[in-house]
Amino acid sequence: MVNRLAVDIAGLKLKNPTMLAAGILGMSGASMLEVIRNGAGAVVTKSLGLKPRKGYANPAIVQVPCGIINAMGLPNPSINSFGEEILEIKQLKLDVPLIVSVYGFSAEDFAKVAQKAEKIGADAVELNVSCPHVEGTGCEIGQNPKLVAEVVKKVKATVKKPVILKLTPNVDDIVAIAEAGAKAGADAITAINTVRAMKIDVETTKPILANKFGGLSGPPIKPIAVRCVYEIYERVKTPIIGCGGVATWEDAVEFLLAGASAVQIGSAIAWKDLGVFKSVTKGIDCYLRRKGFRSVKDIVGLSHRS
Ligand code: DHB
16 A cells, blocks of 8 residues: 655655654654654754763743743764664664754864764764854854855765755745755755744843743744745755644645645644644645545645646
8 A cells, every 4th residue: 555645855765744853852762762653754863963062051941922942052962972872763673764963063073973973873964054043053054055065065975875954044045045055965955943032031131041042943933934945945956844833734734835845843742742743644644635635745835836
């Protein structure tokens, strides 16, 4: 029987088009396994770098109406201490792609981390050139098409596995960045990472987050993310993974119609639960059947066709 929910993104075979977004529950083998057991089609780890990082002081996360702003500061144990977490999953042979999110402070850094990720069993790497608040990395690279191209080229010259580029919405023209990444050889594009934001406490009169600024995620950013996917799809042939505020099957279908081949789910896990992967997948399946589509691929980019 053909699985109408199966998708292939840059050679990665997913049983359904839902993925765990970077930064949420991707810190250990056990937590990623829990996500896989709850039906995710693929998982992405927390961003890993060359050296361990403690991250920022608390408060590092604050709730706002319908969303979350976080500034953790890329805390991670480094790629060198992550082999066992990956092995824990790979040895179960679950056929669920495991994507390692990587960050660095230069193209060389990105390539070194990506190479190590590939060596310890990553099925693909996702380049975090889009964290909105850590000096010397993230947006500081991802807002500049030349730097993005440099990072992608270096990583592509170093690893064989697919390279996914995660873009920031904090730019004038996200299509220009996507085009630079695609031309440099990115195999897929994730759109979008968090929107730079802040919250001020009216009693203390001060910003709440220790870092002042953080990244907004959740339902408030979904319309921005859908617009970015739509714009990129019009101009770039590289497969797109939609990310930003997906909590229901309707959200996921909206991203697919805009041009995404799959969607990542992050914040919704925090205020719903891990059942979100199954409810979104089931909802997409019912929608396809109700509308008479044979495959999820039939609705990718459908909103562009007249
Ligand atoms: C962090 C990293 C991100 O890429 C992001 O979008 C938000 C927060 C962090 O680790 O602080």
